Structure formats: C-alpha cells, structure tokens
Amino acid sequence: MKLNQGRMLTSMPGPSVIPDRVLGAMHTAMPNIYKGALVETSVSIFDELPAIARTAGRAFMAISNGHGAWEMSLTNTLSRGDTVLVLESGRFAVGWGDQARVLGAEVEVLYAPERGPIDPGAVEERLRADTGHKIKAILAVQVDTASGVWNDIAAIGRAIKAAGHPALYMVDSVASIACVEYLMDEWGVDVTVGGSQKGLMVPPGLGMVWANDKALAVHQNADMRTPYWDWSARLSDDAHYMRYCGTAPIQHIYAMRAALDMIAEEGLEAIWSRHAVFASAVRAAVEAWHVDGGLEFNIVDPAHRSNSTTTVLSGSIDAERLCAICEHDAGLVLGIGLGDFAGRSFRIGHMGHLNPPMVLGTLATIEAALHAMKAPIGASGAAAAAQVVADALNS
Ligand SMILES: *Cc1c(COP(=O)(O)O)cnc(C)c1O
Numbered sequence: 330m331k332l333n334q335g336r337m338l339t340s341m342p343g344p345s346v347i348p349d350r351v352l353g354a355m356h357t358a359m360p361n362i363y364k365g366a367l368v369e370t371s372v373s374i375f376d377e378l379p380a381i382a383r384t385a386g387r388a389f390m391a392i393s394n395g396h397g398a399w400e401m402s403l404t405n406t407l408s409r410g411d412t413v414l415v416l417e418s419g420r421f422a423v424g425w426g427d428q429a430r431v432l433g434a435e436v437e438v439l440y441a442p443e444r445g446p447i448d449p450g451a452v453e454e455r456l457r458a459d460t461g462h463k464i465k466a467i468l469a470v471q472v473d474t475a476s477g478v479w480n481d482i483a484a485i486g487r488a489i490k491a492a493g494h495p496a497l498y499m500v501d502s503v504a505s506i507a508c509v510e511y512l513m514d515e516w517g518v519d520v521t522v523g524g525s526q527k528g529l530m531v532p533p534g535l536g537m538v539w540a541n542d543k544a545l546a547v548h549q550n551a552d553m554r555t556p557y558w559d560w561s562a563r564l565s566d567d568a569h570y571m572r573y574c575g576t577a578p579i580q581h582i583y584a585m586r587a588a589l590d591m592i593a594e595e596g597l598e599a600i601w602s603r604h605a606v607f608a609s610a611v612r613a614a615v616e617a618w619h620v621d622g623g624l625e626f627n628i629v630d631p632a633h634r635s636n637s638t639t640t641v642l643s644g645s646i647d648a649e650r651l652c653a654i655c656e657h658d659a660g661l662v663l664g665i666g667l668g669d670f671a672g673r674s675f676r677i678g679h680m681g682h683l684n685p686p687m688v689l690g691t692l693a694t695i696e697a698a699l700h701a702m703k704a705p706i707g708a709s710g711a712a713a714a715a716q717v718v719a720d721a722l723n724s
Pocket of ligand 1: 342343394395396397421470472473474501503504524533
C-alpha cells in the first residue's frame with residue numbers, strides 16, 4: 330500500500346530541504362542588475378560570507394555547483410606541473426584531484442585507512458619527505474558524504490604547520506559549512522570550497538570559494554587561470570557585473586540573503602549544536618537497529634562520524650529496496666550508496682533546515698520500512714532517537 334501523499338521529505342546529504350522563507354524570497358521579478366537593490370543585496374552577501382567560514386579572507390561566488398567551486402579553487406591557485414597532494418577518505422577528494430590532473434597538475438593520493446579519517450601523522454610524514462617542496466596544494470574534505478567521515482581539519486592544519494610545509498591547504502566544506510564548526514583562519518586553511526545546497530539551505534546553483542591573503546598572492550602567478558573562474562577579473566569590477574563573470578544569479582542572491590538572515594538569527598554556534606543533537610539522534614537509531622550481519626556504521630570511530638551525514642552499511646539488508654520503499658511508498662528520499670558503497674549502504678543526510686518532526690519522522694519511516702521488509706533489527710531506533718531529542722529539549 331502506498332502512503333506517500335503529503336510533502337515529500339528529502340533526507341539525503343544534499344540537496345537539503347529548502348526553507349519556505351528561502352523559496353519565497355526567490356519569487357521575484359527581474360530587477361536592474363547593474364545598480365539598486367539587487368547589487369546592494371549581493372554586496373551584503375559577499376561581505377557576510379567570510380564570517381560563515383570564520384575567515385578574514387575574501388569570498389567568491391559563482392553560478393555553479395560544488396564541482397564548479399572546486400574548479401574555481403584549482404584554476405586560480407595552481408600552475409601546470411604543480412604537484413597536488415590529495416587526502417582521500419571517501420569519494421570526493423579524489424574527484425577534486427581528478428580535476429587538478431585534467432587541468433595539468435601531477436596528483437598524488439594519500440588514502441585514509443579503510444572506514445576511517447585522514448591520519449594527520451601520515452600527512453606530516455609525507456610533507457616532511459617533500460624536502461624540495463614540490464607539493465603546491467593539499468586537498469582535503471571536511472565531511473565526505475560518501476563515507477560519512479568527519480575529518481579533523483584543525484589537526485591536519487597542525488600537521489602541515491609542524492612539517493613546515495608551504496603548500497596551500499585547501500578544504501572542501503561543501504557538506505559541512507553551516508552544519509559543523511569550521512574555523513578557516515584558526516585552522517590554517519588557505520582556501521575553502523562550499524556550495525549552496527547543503528548547510529546553506531539554498532537550491533543548488535551557487536558555488537563559493539573563500540581565499541586568504543596567501544592564496545590570493547599565489548593566485549597572481551597561477552597559470553591555470555581561465556576567464557570564467559578568474560578571481561582577478563571578479564575582483565576588478567566596480568559595476569558588479571564581473572563579480573559573477575556576467576549576469577548575476579538573481580533568484581539565488583535573494584535566496585542566499587534569506588538563508589544568511591536565518592543563519593544570523595539562529596547563530597552559527599546554535600546551528601552547530603542543533604546539528605550535533607540531530608546527528609546523535611540518528612546515531613542512536615542506527616546503534617539500536619544494529620544486529621550482527623545487519624545495519625552498522627561505515628565509520629568505525631564514533632568521534633569521526635559526521636554531524637551532517639551518516640553512512641550506514643546495510644549488511645544482509647537490501648539497501649536499494651529499503652530506499653525504494655521509503656521513497657515510492659512513504660515519501661522519504663534517502664541517499665543511496667555512492668561509488669564503492671553502491672548497493673551495500675544507504676545515507677541519511679541531517680543537514681540544514683531540520684527540526685525533530687523531520688529527523689524523527691525520517692528515522693521512524695526508515696524503521697517502518699525495515700519492519701515492512703522483515704529486516705533483522707535490534708531495538709527501536711525511533712525510540713532511541715526520541716530519547717536523545719528529549720534530553721536535548723530538557724537541556
Ligand atoms: C555535495 C558535495 C560536493 C559537491 O557536489 P555538487 O554536486 O557538485 O554540488 C563536493 N564535496 C562534497 C563533500 C559534497 O558532499
């Protein structure tokens with residue numbers, strides 16, 4: 330029987346749920362794009378974005394998704410023949426590194442241990458061995474939405490510093506910015522990459538890159554620069570038109586304005602805490618469901634399970650069927666397993682515009698689908714998650 334009427338809920342790791350206030354802000358007629366309200370709104374976003382990444386550096390925004398922001402970060406800072414060290418712990422850093430290879434860089438990949446985070450000690454060791462400083466950039470992902478890992482970006486920054494290595498430290502925070510703590514300057518990050526459709530609660534279509542002074546200085550001599558992504562061109566234009574290298578993404582600018590207002594009203598720290606509560610609720614559910622041979626966390630160390638995404642290995646349970654029941658019969662879209670995880674896992678996104686009915690509804694719906702499949706589960710995950718939410722409501 331189908332029970333899928335009502336509003337469809339997406340609980341995948343991006344795109345996340347768009348608040349009605351953000352959607353409403355996009356309903357606007359085309360304004361003057363050269364001066365007036367649109368330009369003022371856009372300028373206000375460029376001015377406020379650095380604080381979201383906790384940096385005194387500059388923010389750039391392009392009409393793109395996260396992949397576009399990756400390309401902006403690379404073309405603006407690298408030269409052909411540069412060596413790039415990719416720290417892989419899932420799927421996304423390698424994708425970013427593949428772009429660098431196609432653009433003309435030499436790419437070396439340092440893999441995290443299976444089902445774990447990047448090891449800062451291994452990074453330090455590799456960098457110390459690079460006595461000639463051939464490595465020009467280090468690419469890492471804060472939260473990898475394929476594996477569900479939460480890397481310690483601060484510790485990797487300390488490792489780079491301890492090795493005394495001058496490479497640019499570049500971090501993909503697409504799936505974590507405005508979800509979990511991110512302190513770009515304090516952690517020694519030079520370039521941060523973000524996208525609109527996850528913690529920032531805006532539809533896909535805006536890619537962001539934050540750059541500090543060191544990155545902007547390296548940019549001056551980078552020879553991979555291309556006309557569309559070029560930071561210098563985007564910084565040069567007083568009339569604002571070139572900030573986006575052409576017509577501004579009008580509706581996305583209004584969406585972003587509304588989202589930043591919501592973020593400011595709640596406060597970043599409160600947002601990080603809310604994500605911590607919902608992530609604990611999801612983890613309590615997965616723990617309760619666990620039986621030998623059944624569901625289990627992909628990431629072994631609890632300290633490195635992300636507060637924005639949980640990747641669940643499905644064991645003997647058919648993950649594709651579980652996702653299909655949830656989506657087609659119950660109106661809940663989960664994340665399927667990506668890459669190596671395809672067919673043996675599913676992913677729960679818990680990022681952005683979320684409250685207990687959404688998170689508990691997601692978990693109880695998964696539980697109902699598991700029961701419908703007669704899947705082996707331990708105890709009630711929904712009940713365990715409700716207890717976590719109850720404790721938070723009392724605190
Ligand atoms: C979603 C995501 C991206 C970018 O994805 P796009 O589909 O290009 O917007 C990059 N990195 C991570 C870790 C992501 O989760």
